[in-house]
Amino acid sequence: MYIAGRAEMQLLDQHTMREIGLPGVVLMENAGAAVIKEVMKDFPDKKTKIAVLAGSGNNGGDGFVIARRLYDFGYDVMLICCVEEEAIRGDARVHYNVYKNRRLPTEEVKDVQLENAEVIIDALLGTGLTGEVREPFYSLIKKINSANKYVYAVDIPSGVNSNNGEVLNTAVKADKTVTFVLPKKGFYLQQGPQYVGEVICTDISVPPHIVEELQLELPRLLDVKMADAALPKRPAHGHKGMFGHVLVIGGCRQYVGAPVYTAKAAFHTGAGLVTLAVPESIYPIVAPQSSECLFIPLQDKDGALSAADISQVVDFSAFQTVVLGPGLGRQTDGTSLIRHVLDELTDQTFVIDADGLYFAGHLLAELKTYKGNVIFTPHPGEMARLAGLSVKEVEENRLEVAKQFAGAHGIYLLLKGHRSIITTPSGEQWINPFGNDALGKGGSGDVLTGLIASFVSQGAEVKDALLAACYHHAHAAEQLGTKWSTYGVLPLDIIDYVRKTL
Ligand SMILES: NC(=O)C1=CN([C@@H]2O[C@H](COP(=O)(O)OP(=O)(O)OC[C@H]3O[C@@H](n4cnc5c(N)ncnc54)[C@H](OP(=O)(O)O)[C@@H]3O)[C@@H](O)[C@H]2O)[C@@H](O)CC1
Ligand SMILES: [K+]
Structure with missing residues (x-):
């Protein structure tokens, strides 16, 4: 399997959207569905209290899908939208609107009570992270890490650089990272391995052959x-x-x-x-x-x-x-x-x-x-x-x-x-x-x-x-x-x- 950084992920997503014509909101719906599939497998009891923390970018968009779908499956969900409504744009805004149109509840960042949750889903920052983690995410990540709950990272733990695994000031320590299309290079470089936990790579309908089609020279993961x-074969008569x-x-x-x-x-x-x-x-x-x-x-x-x-x-x-x-x-x-x-x-x-x-x-x-x-x-x-x-x-x-x-x-x-x-x-x-x-x-x-x-x-x-x-x-x-x-x-x-x- 190949592994990719931020630019390559953007190329793959863009190619799927522009050349193949599969809209970004569909990819986001698939991404959210992939995460909840994993959550439902690990926590089949519908009484499980789950906190979903969503940021303003597409990673946050995945979070809105995850919260909505978990509600529909009967879980006890708390969605914490961590940014002003106006900051949410593009595909993420579509899914934010869908969530609001369903009249599903959200909680204010200032009221975050992660102690009440059993599971935390981190949809704050994905491959779009640049520089040091800023507020309010910095404090939220500290809260996530000190809550001592089971943590899922959506696509990548917030704060980990997808290109090189660098953690500048803080990052979510995940138990499991549900990543989309390809594992990210940052999972295996610098501090990344200390944050990702178990990595589950999921399909969101981005065709894998695009890597070859676009002639992306990506490193591979040894499996x-x-x-x-690779092991040399030994003839019985050797x-x-x-x-x-x-x-x-x-x-x-x-x-x-x-x-x-x-x-x-x-x-x-x-x-x-x-x-x-x-x-x-x-x-x-x-x-x-x-x-x-x-x-x-x-x-x-x-x-x-x-x-x-x-x-x-x-x-x-x-x-x-x-x-x-x-x-x-x-x-x-x-x-x-x-x-x-x-x-x-x-x-x-x-x-x-x-x-x-x-x-x-x-x-x-x-x-x-x-x-x-x-x-x-x-x-x-x-x-x-x-x-x-x-x-x-x-x-x-x-x-x-x-x-x-x-x-x-x-x-x-x-x-x-x-x-x-x-x-x-x-x-x-x-x-x-x-x-x-x-x-x-x-x-x-x-x-x-x-x-x-x-x-x-x-x-x-x-x-x-x-x-x-x-x-x-x-x-x-x-x-x-x-x-x-x-x-x-x-x-x-x-x-x-x-x-x-x-
Ligand atoms: N269609 C697709 O492409 C699909 C993409 N998918 C998902 O999208 C993710 C990539 O999404 P993305 O590119 O929108 O970036 P994302 O990680 O959400 O971050 C951007 C936001 O973070 C902010 N921000 C940045 N740095 C910051 C910092 N240091 N400290 C604080 N804030 C910071 C930045 O704010 P700004 O700098 O603009 O003020 C902006 O608001 C990817 O990981 C996957 O989960 C899936 O849904 C599948 C389909
Ligand atoms: K994340």
């Missing part, structure tokens, strides 16, 4: 179906040679676990063979932890990899995927190391992670001309360094920064963080809506890199490997977080869950 389709050989280069005296997590994640999710190339001084520690792997102990300077002998000791033609970076540390001459590896590679997929990314920034031109696929997996700090931006600038423009960087340097980019973003060199993007704080722990990223390498080695296209890896990694965290708690899930638990549920 289970996509992840299933042997280890068919499932690829992953090489993991990394580790140092300080980080002995990271390369092990990557290697185990790759091997335990289907790679035919995994080789670990680590500094020889940590080899005796690493080997017993990962006896399922093959090993190449590499020359070592003070516990960190030395670049000098890698071309002599490693036969790179044996590998389908080369991962460089987990646990590498910064004591090594990483730039020379990457250069030596690049000299040896022909068209293998090259995954650069963790401190590998610290050094890769010096070699972007060389990496761009490399024949095989290159994958970068930065967290926001690493992305900021690579792109020459601050972390704040990256976080405020995650989609744009990722697209620009991946396109400019011809790489596949997985920008990690809460709601990670996958970007191809040609600019296709997916947001992963799954995952939780169980992944906020050292080693999680190393596991994810191992999954990516595993799926590439088993024959998946790079973008599919990224989709499948991100989904399974995040899904495991959600499932284990529910089964145990998000406090105690370890990287090895994630590997174990994924390996049993692929």
Whole structure:
């Protein structure tokens, strides 16, 4: 499913109204009906007291439809029209008039008593929000949030910017957001995820094919179906040679676990063979932890990899995927190391992670001309360094920064963080809506890199490997977080869950 911002939503709505001829008031009626369908499913008892707060724009228009329809179904409704009558215009005014013509009651803003309601419906501000939330909405949002009731947001929680998830001064904290046509980008960016609650995307008769017709280049939301389709298939007659050989280069005296997590994640999710190339001084520690792997102990300077002998000791033609970076540390001459590896590679997929990314920034031109696929997996700090931006600038423009960087340097980019973003060199993007704080722990990223390498080695296209890896990694965290708690899930638990549920 695509996700859209304000301008794209306007294009879709306008196209439906002007080119197809379906009036805006019909779309609004459908939008209201979609919300009440959800409310009636969740609260079938007609005695439920429901407060609907409506603003002056089309989001408020949806609110008038919702209040009227809920009355007709017999609910105990309180409509609070939060603006002067004269401020309500266009399609919203039509539905306001319909409501008034039915002689249905409204309450004054100054009399708002949300304590009496069991359910609150927020139809104050939608995709038309600009700038900081102004009065009277600011105070109303504070009241909604402190009322401690079940809250539905209509289309988007009021106060959340639909383009980038920014919350400038306040926003409604929704339990459920019933959104129209497409989920909004802001649900998955910046503060947005903290406000939207469960997202239900509904049809209001805007035909979905308009996205293609208007050639809108929208990011997509990663879903289970996509992840299933992306997982490499395994022929029953397959042997280890068919499932690829992953090489993991990394580790140092300080980080002995990271390369092990990557290697185990790759091997335990289907790679035919995994080789670990680590500094020889940590080899005796690493080997017993990962006896399922093959090993190449590499020359070592003070516990960190030395670049000098890698071309002599490693036969790179044996590998389908080369991962460089987990646990590498910064004591090594990483730039020379990457250069030596690049000299040896022909068209293998090259995954650069963790401190590998610290050094890769010096070699972007060389990496761009490399024949095989290159994958970068930065967290926001690493992305900021690579792109020459601050972390704040990256976080405020995650989609744009990722697209620009991946396109400019011809790489596949997985920008990690809460709601990670996958970007191809040609600019296709997916947001992963799954995952939780169980992944906020050292080693999680190393596991994810191992999954990516595993799926590439088993024959998946790079973008599919990224989709499948991100989904399974995040899904495991959600499932284990529910089964145990998000406090105690370890990287090895994630590997174990994924390996049993692929
Ligand atoms: N036909 C369609 O297109 C359909 C659209 N649909 C619905 O319409 C929604 C988009 O509607 P929209 O474009 O009218 O904007 P909306 O979100 O109601 O806000 C505009 C109002 O808010 C005000 N305002 C703005 N910023 C503010 C602030 N910071 N603080 C305070 N006030 C602020 C602004 O005031 P102004 O700036 O003009 O003074 C204006 O009055 C969309 O989310 C969906 O729910 C559905 O019905 C399906 C069909
Ligand atoms: K809203």
